[in-house]
Amino acid sequence: VAPPTRSRIARDRHPLTRERVLRAAIAVADAEGIDALTMRRLGQATGVEAMSLYHHVANKEDVLGGAVDLLIDEIPAIAPRPDWQSALREQAMAGRAQFTLHPWAAQLLIARTPPRRAYLQYLDRVTGIMLAGGCSYQLAHTAMHVLDTRVFGFSGEFVTMPDLGPEIAGILDGSKAHLYPHIRETLGEIVHDEDAEFAFALDLLLEGLESRRLSGAVAADRSD
Amino acid sequence: VAPPTRSRIARDRHPLTRERVLRAAIAVADAEGIDALTMRRLGQATGVEAMSLYHHVANKEDVLGGAVDLLIDEIPAIAPRPDWQSALREQAMAGRAQFTLHPWAAQLLIARTPPRRAYLQYLDRVTGIMLAGGCSYQLAHTAMHVLDTRVFGFSGEFVTMPDLGPEIAGILDGSKAHLYPHIRETLGEIVHDEDAEFAFALDLLLEGLESRRLSGAVAADRSD
């Protein structure tokens, strides 16, 4: 019985959609932090009661995952090219730039289970860049995991997670393989060894560090 | 007015302490997942009402952080030695082994703000190993960040986080410098450049990958 508010008017002109909900979630998380992003606060931000949101998103997990998907989709796709090292560097820098703008999203990407569509497509692009650069399937696969922030260091590898999630299950049973062509192409050609991949990443770093130590050069050191 | 339960008897013989609370938290998280770890569930696991826990821990964040501290403290310390590469590899493997047993703790370590005592001491050990191996301060500092799972990839670097937290603040103002001798020793001798450190880590990986591509060797590939 209250008169139409400004937010109600705005909503009438721009009816609520899943994307508008997710955009609002990004705006709230950016401005007030991820802890401030409650369903009630999100309803307020979209000019609607909290319960109405469930018509556009499945639940809160879907809000968080969907918001991260949206941000990953915005990362420029670097096309594969002969100099794969510089293409990969460019791709990694583009990803880093986006997550520097939205640190809470990086936190969700790393912490949250399991990987979703957008991130797997990102990894698929990385794999494609390496394959186009003449890397073997095995090397491309291993490199993808090395570059995967979720793998590096302590954190477990998603492929051995108890729940693979619908996307990875969809790759394995073939129903979603078309979404991730390079990963699918690679999958049948490689052996997967989590411990070996960790050791591999570690070896890469140690080798590089040792050669810097011997030469006295450090890329990060610009003072001399 | 209920008769003493078995848990009450157990508590009388082993009075509740901060460590017992944290051990129980680890047990619950291991067995039932981190989401199942509520204050009420933790009270149940220690044979006490939830509210009694606040006599031994500050709040839930302290429970989670304290549990991770306990697990990190259990990681064997690898003593610095001339062959720093193998010492560092051993240290990293020991860390990985612990967090493989408690994946939820790795998740908390990566996601949680800000770094606490135990993890900083772990990084201090890593720094000490590199310094003992003849690395420059700048290289040791950069390598510490490269090996820091929280830095690698997208996630921001804790030193540029809005809230450094009491531990890092304590290093900077000198009041806690004695806890992290190698970090303190290094800090005055280096320049800190987050972007350069990211690029450095990326270069290490790309160089290593390229040399594998050319030689056709992949450490993770045991089939040929």
Added chain:
DNA sequence: ACCTGAACACCGTTCAAGT
């Protein structure tokens, strides 16, 4: 000093009811 019961201010989510 340590523990408790009741309560407070929140959550995410449901459901029947409205338009």
Added chain:
DNA sequence: ACCTGAACACCGTTCAAGT
């Protein structure tokens, strides 16, 4: 089809009261 109000089953945390 979309939105709402009230309610449910939880949270973490406080506080005065017990021993």
